[in-house]
Amino acid sequence: MEMAAGERRKTGGRGWARKGLSGFGRLILTAYAALTLYPLYWLFISAFKTNEDFFRHPYALPHVWMKxxxxxxxxxxxxxxxxxxxxxxxxxxxxxxxxxxxxxxxxxxxxxxxxxxxxxxxxxxxxxxxxxxxxxxxxxxxxxxxxxxxxxxxxxxxxxxxxxxxxxxxxxxxxxxxxxxxxxxxxxxxxxxxxxxxxxxxxxxxxxxxxxxxxxxxxxxxxxxxxxxxxxxxxxxxxxxxxxxxxxxxxxxxxxxxxxxxxxxxxxxxxxxxxxxxxxxxxxxxxxx
Known part of the structure; x- marks a missing residue:
């Protein structure tokens, strides 16, 4: 019985380890996707800015959307x-x-x-x-x-x-x-x-x-x-x-x-x-x- 309980604990530990690695991998992929997509996001928000807004607030949303x-x-x-x-x-x-x-x-x-x-x-x-x-x-x-x-x-x-x-x-x-x-x-x-x-x-x-x-x-x-x-x-x-x-x-x-x-x-x-x-x-x- 004790051996069976020990095996279950080991199996459960491996399962949690796999889930932890899986979650970490997803976090890394999400961060990579965000870094990859950010330049595209920056391009599109910059397309609606004035020159002054572009230099003063380069990373913020436009104060006035210049369509x-x-x-x-x-x-x-x-x-x-x-x-x-x-x-x-x-x-x-x-x-x-x-x-x-x-x-x-x-x-x-x-x-x-x-x-x-x-x-x-x-x-x-x-x-x-x-x-x-x-x-x-x-x-x-x-x-x-x-x-x-x-x-x-x-x-x-x-x-x-x-x-x-x-x-x-x-x-x-x-x-x-x-x-x-x-x-x-x-x-x-x-x-x-x-x-x-x-x-x-x-x-x-x-x-x-x-x-x-x-x-x-x-x-x-x-x-x-x-x-x-x-x-x-x-x-x-x-x-x-x-x-x-x-x-x-x-x-x-x-x-x-x-x-x-x-x-x-x-x-x-x-x-x-x-x-x-x-x-x-x-x-x-x-x-x-």
Whole structure:
């Protein structure tokens, strides 16, 4: 009886210890979430402040809610046109990246051919090249071929620099798809294109969502490529329109924060819509191999 009572006390002690660790872990995660979300909260409350209120009470709620900040930012920065330009460039580059990257990943993960290792080596080198070191040669190249100051001046470099990581993510994910599925489809008379379009690509939905959101964030927020390759006001993207609120003489922080709040809303909405698939895509390729 005494031994049984001792065992129960030990078991109960372990249970309380587990609950304590679980509660501590939740506390840490809650604190981390608060630290992560606070900059976003600060951005949105700052978007409704005057310059004076912004400097005097940077962390407090606005004394007077300046709803006009976002309206004026939208009008002065011509953000409607800039958002349309960013959307066109970003969506086009994402689609092109997915089309080329998923196809390349499928070929490299499923087929054996003589140049397979050199091709994968080229994609690996592409991941190691500092993007901004290519601005000058790309500028000269696009000037010579007449692509400068066009949508293509952004879409093509975005796609090229995003392809390496896209290909390796696709290869890792497709390694977890059983080859028996393709073999069964081939026995039924399906060709490689039909197998890819009807079977493989639908199974790749999680990694497609992951690649899409990562590429979207990079393309949507890019400033350096747009600054160097775009000159026309009608083609300026959202990051370029944000720079209009700051010059060498001063910055209107109320308008700047309002414009930044408008610019960040699409990324938040898209992430919230796709977050579950993104998480699945990030871990799916690690299950096998």
């Amino acid at each position: 006009e900040n976002m309206v004026r930012a939208w009008e002065l920065g011509k953000m409607g046109r800039a958002m349309m330009n960013s959307g066109l460039v970003t969506v086009s580059a994402v689609i092109l990246t997915l089309l080329l990257g998923i196809l390349a990943g499928y070929v490299l993960s499923r087929f054996e051919f003589r140049l397979k290792k050199p091709v994968m080596g080229l994609f690996l080198i592409g991941m190691l090249i500092p993007i901004h070191s290519t601005l000058v040669p790309l500028f000269l190249m696009m000037k010579n071929i007449g692509l400068l100051d066009t949508y293509g001046a952004l879409i093509l470099p975005y796609t090229a620099f995003e392809l390496p990581i896209t290909v390796f993510l696709a290869i890792g994910f497709m390694a977890s798809i059983p080859r028996e599925i393709e073999e069964a489809a081939m026995i039924d008379g399906s060709g490689w294109w039909r197998i890819f379009g009807r079977i493989i690509f639908p199974l790749c939905t999680p990694i497609v969502a992951t690649i899409s959101i990562l590429a979207f964030l990079r393309f949507w927020n890019d400033f350096s490529f747009a600054l160097v390759f775009i000159n026309s006001q009608s083609l300026k993207t959202l990051p370029l329109s944000l720079s209009l609120f700051s010059d060498g003489f001063g910055t209107d922080y109320g308008l700047t924060m309002g414009a930044m709040a408008i610019a960040v809303i699409p990324t938040i909405v898209i992430y919230l819509m796709m977050q579950e698939r993104i998480m699945k895509g990030m871990v799916a390729g690690s299950i096998k191999g």
